[in-house]
Amino acid sequence: MEGLAEMSNQATLGRSVHAIGIGVHSGQKVRIALRPAEENTGVVFVRVDCDAVVHARAALVSDTTLATTVADNGVKVVTIEHLMAALSGMAIDNVRVELTGEELPALDGSSAPFVELILAAGRKRQAAPRTYLKVTKSVSVEKDGARASLHPFAGFAAEYTFVADHPVYNRFPKHVALDFSEAEFARDLSFARSFGLVEELSAAQKLGRCLGSSLENAVGIDAQGILNADGLRCEDEFARHKLLDAIGDLYLLGCPLLGRFVGFKSGHALNNQLIRLLLDSNDAYELVPAPEVCAPADLAGNSGPRFQIAPGD
Ligand SMILES: [Zn+2]
Known part of the structure; x- marks a missing residue:
């Protein structure tokens, strides 16, 4: 990239x-x-x-x-x-x-x-x-022990902690942190697959969800372990997938982000609440033209033109 x-x-x-x-x-x-x-x-x-x-x-x-x-x-x-x-x-x-x-x-x-x-x-x-959305003040949302937050950062970084009380999940690393000045989405994150517990599949299917779910498009987990013949693509694939999901949800901001995302047990709902809160907080972000954000000196400073978008736009 x-x-x-x-x-x-x-x-x-x-x-x-x-x-x-x-x-x-x-x-x-x-x-x-x-x-x-x-x-x-x-x-x-x-x-x-x-x-x-x-x-x-x-x-x-x-x-x-x-x-x-x-x-x-x-x-x-x-x-x-x-x-x-x-x-x-x-x-x-x-x-x-x-x-x-x-x-x-x-x-x-x-x-x-x-x-x-x-x-x-x-x-x-x-x-x-390109216009970048630069986080200028931390914003955070929390629900039922899950948290998601965005913080000022000179670049884009994202970390996630995957916590689920299941013996199979507990065998694998729960935390992943990537700084995209060095990490590459295609190389480091894109391959991480969706996953789920087989014991929860029938309940979801009764609600009309996961009807197309299979080991072809997800990592399946039962009480003993991973059901896919080839196992996981990396040790921390679960945490990486949750981070991938968050990066997808963050792109609904409508432009690339300059900031640091931190997720703890968070999912799509909190990710969306977080970016809506950010867009509603006029003092928590600025839209910066790309030339101003590309030079490291400008990342720390306040030079260059600034403009605001309407909340919720
Ligand atoms: Zn996903």
Whole structure:
């Protein structure tokens, strides 16, 4: 991945790419096409089956049960987080995401297939400058012992602590911390898959969730251990996946972040509460044009133009 210095301009895809898969919750087959989009478009979902558009924005998150859903005028787009993480990690600002159904395909349950699609399409630099959202004051949300917070940081860093009271989870490292001045999304995070306890699967399926879930698109865990023949992709795959989810949810801010994310047991609901709180806190962030954030000297200083967006925009 390119460093911040090469990230001063917005980017889209070099060409259209597509994939076909099933939704992990719906079990429905869907075709996804990622297409280049104009400057300042952002990430926009297009439901070609019902001719509707839903923007990937924090204010449009309508459901966070087991996945992040955005909805506009009653039209939903479900399980967006792994694609959003890949777009964030690969620094794609503008993309048109066409879908033939309401849920994105799970593919292998990680962001790696989306990264591969983006690499196949190529990253195309655009003329418009990138805008970064710079955290200037810590914000934090908490519920039932879970916490998520954002802090000022000269760059982008993220850490997560995965705590779940199960003997199999307890065998693996619970904490992961990455500073993206050195870490690379594609190399260090994109491969981490969704996971779940088999004992909880039937309850979720009774609620119409996880209908497409299998060992092809998730790590399955029973009382004895990991059910997938090849085991985990890395020791701390669970913590890394939760961090991947958070990075996808954070990209609903609508632009890249300059700050440090800290998650403790948090999930999609808290991640969304956190970014809504940030956007509602005019004194907790600034939007900074990319050239100002790319030089390390400017990261610490207050030089350069500043402007504000309306809360909840
Ligand atoms: Zn996930």
